[in-house]
Amino acid sequence: MPQTKKPSLRAGLRKAAGAEAEEKAAKKAKPLTEARKNLRAGHRQAIGIDDVAEAKAKAEKERLHASHIVPRENPLADRYDLLRDMPRKTIRKAWFTLAHLLLQPGATIVDMGCQSGDMLYAMAVLAPQFRFIGVDMDKALINNAKQTYNNLENLEYMSGDVGSPHLLPPDSVDAIVNSFILHEIYSGAWYNDRTVIQTLENQFNMLKPDGIMLIRDFAIPIASEYVLMEMPDLPSKGRDIESLSEADLLVAYAEQARPRQNPGCTGFFLEELPAQFPKTRLFRLPSKWAYEFIMRKDERHLWAEELPKEYAFFNESEYRKTLRNIGSRVLYTAPHWDDQYVKASFDGRFRLYDENGTLLGTPPTSFIAIAQKTGERVSLQLNERRAATNPQQTMLQINGMRNELDGRIIDVISRDVSTIEILPYRLTEMGELNVFVHIGAPRGITNAIPRHGRDLDGRRWSGHMTEAIAVDSAMVTSINDGDVKATQHLIRDVIGLDPVPNRALEAGPSYYPAPDFIDERIETRFIEVQEHKGQVEPRVLPSDLDGFQSKGRIVELPAQSILNAISVGTIPNAQLELQIQALFRKLGMKAEAWVDSPLALPEVDMPKQDMKQLLAALATQDNRYKKARSPAGQW
Numbered sequence: 001m002p003q004t005k006k007p008s009l010r011a012g013l014r015k016a017a018g019a020e021a022e023e024k025a026a027k028k029a030k031p032l033t034e035a036r037k038n039l040r041a042g043h044r045q046a047i048g049i050d051d052v053a054e055a056k057a058k059a060e061k062e063r064l065h066a067s068h069i070v071p072r073e074n075p076l077a078d079r080y081d082l083l084r085d086m087p088r089k090t091i092r093k094a095w096f097t098l099a100h101l102l103l104q105p106g107a108t109i110v111d112m113g114c115q116s117g118d119m120l121y122a123m124a125v126l127a128p129q130f131r132f133i134g135v136d137m138d139k140a141l142i143n144n145a146k147q148t149y150n151n152l153e154n155l156e157y158m159s160g161d162v163g164s165p166h167l168l169p170p171d172s173v174d175a176i177v178n179s180f181i182l183h184e185i186y187s188g189a190w191y192n193d194r195t196v197i198q199t200l201e202n203q204f205n206m207l208k209p210d211g212i213m214l215i216r217d218f219a220i221p222i223a224s225e226y227v228l229m230e231m232p233d234l235p236s237k238g239r240d241i242e243s244l245s246e247a248d249l250l251v252a253y254a255e256q257a258r259p260r261q262n263p264g265c266t267g268f269f270l271e272e273l274p275a276q277f278p279k280t281r282l283f284r285l286p287s288k289w290a291y292e293f294i295m296r297k298d299e300r301h302l303w304a305e306e307l308p309k310e311y312a313f314f315n316e317s318e319y320r321k322t323l324r325n326i327g328s329r330v331l332y333t334a335p336h337w338d339d340q341y342v343k344a345s346f347d348g349r350f351r352l353y354d355e356n357g358t359l360l361g362t363p364p365t366s367f368i369a370i371a372q373k374t375g376e377r378v379s380l381q382l383n384e385r386r387a388a389t390n391p392q393q394t395m396l397q398i399n400g401m402r403n404e405l406d407g408r409i410i411d412v413i414s415r416d417v418s419t420i421e422i423l424p425y426r427l428t429e430m431g432e433l434n435v436f437v438h439i440g441a442p443r444g445i446t447n448a449i450p451r452h453g454r455d456l457d458g459r460r461w462s463g464h465m466t467e468a469i470a471v472d473s474a475m476v477t478s479i480n481d482g483d484v485k486a487t488q489h490l491i492r493d494v495i496g497l498d499p500v501p502n503r504a505l506e507a508g509p510s511y512y513p514a515p516d517f518i519d520e521r522i523e524t525r526f527i528e529v530q531e532h533k534g535q536v537e538p539r540v541l542p543s544d545l546d547g548f549q550s551k552g553r554i555v556e557l558p559a560q561s562i563l564n565a566i567s568v569g570t571i572p573n574a575q576l577e578l579q580i581q582a583l584f585r586k587l588g589m590k591a592e593a594w595v596d597s598p599l600a601l602p603e604v605d606m607p608k609q610d611m612k613q614l615l616a617a618l619a620t621q622d623n624r625y626k627k628a629r630s631p632a633g634q635w
């Protein structure tokens with residue numbers, strides 16, 4: 001700014017503040033007051049000579065806020081810098097998808113129907129230990145993705161038919177992701193689910209043995225055939241799609257849906273009933289089509305493009321049956337509710353009732369399934385529904401325990417074996433923590449059906465769990481503290497890993513996982529081991545795994561990936577979470593919490609949990625219960 005303008009600008013500012021006389025007096029070696037400091041800063045900003053350090057700090061703060069990355073002190077900050085221009089929604093989807101993929105470093109992941117490639121790029125940034133391949137039929141999208149995302153060595157794109165049996169060689173990839181692509185295949189095949197089934201069969205042939213497939217799509221909510229849908233009675237602003245009220249949009253959709261169907265058969269049944277409350281409209285329609293409308297009503301700018309598509313064609317049970325029929329083990333299925341989407345598109349916009357007028361819950365925004373490629377004569381799903389008539393046929397014992405304070409009887413399940421869990425670990429060249437865990441361990445009790453209460457979240461697991469490596473207690477307790485030679489023998493000959501030289505077993509957390517229900521104490525040991533390529537077949541297993549065809553395997557996984565999988569529900573094992581958190585603290589490392597992730601989601605202030613107090617509480621003795629004459633029938 002020219003020097004001739006500075007005096008007049010300064011004079012104007014002083015006059016406006018009414019402080020010209022005070023400033024002259026203050027120049028006599030008196031310290032600046034806080035108000036004067038602020039005024040001086042305002043002068044600097046007005047004439048363009050703001051403090052350089054303050055300007056840099058302000059710019060850095062704005063950059064961090066705009067890019068949704070973690071603070072600079074986080075070791076993953078450099079990785080997240082690559083996502084600074086990526087929409088938060090895309091990063092959230094990428095993180096959520098990766099949290100469901102428990103894979104060893106070096107695994108190859110294929111995203112079927114990657115479209116623009118944005119999500120796959122974010123996944124490749126967040127997980128540089130994996131190789132990613134994006135596939136889409138649209139060559140223009142693939143060419144654009146290759147030009148846009150060409151700065152990562154672990155990422156590539158290719159054009160092709162995701163349902164073709166010749167897309168990739170058999171037994172060549174570790175994981176396949178079908179993220180909102182199956183309904184596109186179904187709709188493009190004139191609403192033929194056989195095409196979807198054939199696509200899944202072809203993709204399973206591409207998976208390596210024990211490879212996994214992640215499906216995220218829509219599923220028909222399990223409800224009555226018809227539902228009542230109540231909506232606000234708001235006037236439409238015009239006749240075009242963008243101007244219709246949601247109630248009028250539903251009426252229009254009932255006439256236009258499924259346009260690829262035979263002429264005269266498009267649309268669906270819709271009946272408007274007398275309103276129950278003032279300023280509302282009430283409709284009766286098939287529950288499937290109510291869900292179709294709910295999931296598309298806010299995407300009016302894509303209405304014409306999405307109208308020929310049918311989002312939900314299988315319900316959850318049909319998904320599981322289809323995956324089992326193609327020879328997979330269905331590891332995990334669950335409906336999913338995207339809280340942000342629910343708040344924006346569901347809350348206050350409609351209510352669903354059954355035909356008796358009972359209010360129904362909010363429908364899920366998507367459905368998730370994880371399936372594993374297994375060989376023949378290998379257990380697919382384990383179910384434990386009732387007690388064995390002969391106690392010698394099972395290692396699980398169910399006893400009724402009476403609460404001496406209130407007389408209430410609860411069922412306690414225990415095992416006739418005593419184990420100690422060992423969690424071997426390794427620090428990678430990048431300084432990240434990996435642990436060796438037993439995956440696929442058969443645990444039939446996981447799917448026990450309770451006789452009381454409801455399954456509120458709809459999650460289901462196969463019964464093949466991920467857990468620390470359990471060995472008979474006697475093998476560990478016979479080793480004296482600090483006995484390196486005996487430790488080396490145990491880890492090498494019993495578990496099948498090579499310990500770091502001169503390492504002994506390290507004590508981990510010991511506690512009761514659930515003092516109200518479980519009567520066995522969990523003890524943990526840590527041991528640092530050397531890198532081991534591939535998988536390890538368990539050499540010695542606790543006797544409670546006898547009788548199962550599948551024994552599982554020991555693999556090396558990033559500790560943070562396991563915590564992420566637990567946080568989204570893929571692994572229902574809080575015990576393993578506590579063990580890994582304790583190991584992080586023991587090594588002076590910090591696990592990446594949700595609020596520290598690249599999502600940077602500070603919408604909810606999470607209370608800090610003191611893990612030491614939590615472990616101490618879990619380890620507390622509980623003497624309230626004494627054995628009752630018979631079980632309470634709660635299992």
